[in-house]
Amino acid sequence: MDSRFVGITELVEAPSVAVVVDVMRAFTVAAWAFAQGAEKIVLAESLDEALALKARHPDWAALKDGPPAPGFDMVNSPGLLRSVDLRGRTVVQKTTAGTVGALAVKEASLVLCAGFVVAEATARLLRARGSDGVTFVVTGEDGRAEEDLACARYIARRVTGAGTDAAGFLRRAAGSRAAAELAEGVRQGAHPDDVALCLELDRFPFAMVATSEDSLMVLRPHAVPSLADDAPI
Ligand SMILES: O=C(O)[C@H](CS(=O)(=O)O)OP(=O)(O)O
Ligand SMILES: [Mg+2]
Secondary structure: OOEEEHHHOOOOOOOOOEEEEOOOHHHHHHHHHHHHOOOOEOOOOOHHHHHHHHOOOOOEHHHHOOOOOOOOOOOHHHHHHHOOOOOOEEEEEEEOOOOHHHHHHOOEEEEEEHHHHHHHHHHHHHHHHOEEEEEEEEEEHHHHHHHHHHHHHHHHHHOOOOOOOHHHHHHHHHHOHHHHHOOOOOOOOOOHHHHHHHHHOOOOOEEEEEEEEEEEEEEEEEEOOOOOHHOOO
């Protein structure tokens, strides 16, 4: 498999297969939202669009990064989200990096959103699809965020090679600027457990697939194929 690792601004044309990586924290949060029962996540283009969607659908739950804000129900923190009951709910998510990265590749034929918590499921889905080339969108810090690069490279290795040791990749992510900022309280809307939760390898058994639905980009959990189906097709 040919893997490319690019920042959001380096995307010139829609890749065929895109894995959009945001470890801290958008796609760790998205995975927790599904674990808490959310049916789907609508990725909003802007804060205004998120609020407009919420106004049109008052039963939806709107989520943004940074501090809490009027009109939004939740912030972009896995530690805070893990105690929220989201059964059957639609979540609208808008963050600085993760959701922007996913929307930047909305024309791709397959868009997966990922972090360490869904790494193996993501790799297995790519393996099952037999994808020749995968573009990993490293959403943080113009493509240089250590936590996203480490996760992207780990997933790429898991697609092609068995038995990749995760420890070095997780260490690299733990030493990232994002981890330090979360630990030091620089990033708002955070819980003390956020870094640890973002570094929980394979916490969830599903991948996350984004598709266009009624002109919105919608993220849903996707059960991965069983081991028996793992050979490329
Ligand atoms: O909530 C986060 O951790 C970040 C916010 S920022 O990029 O540090 O301002 O958003 P995300 O899109 O989840 O990286
Ligand atoms: Mg990030």
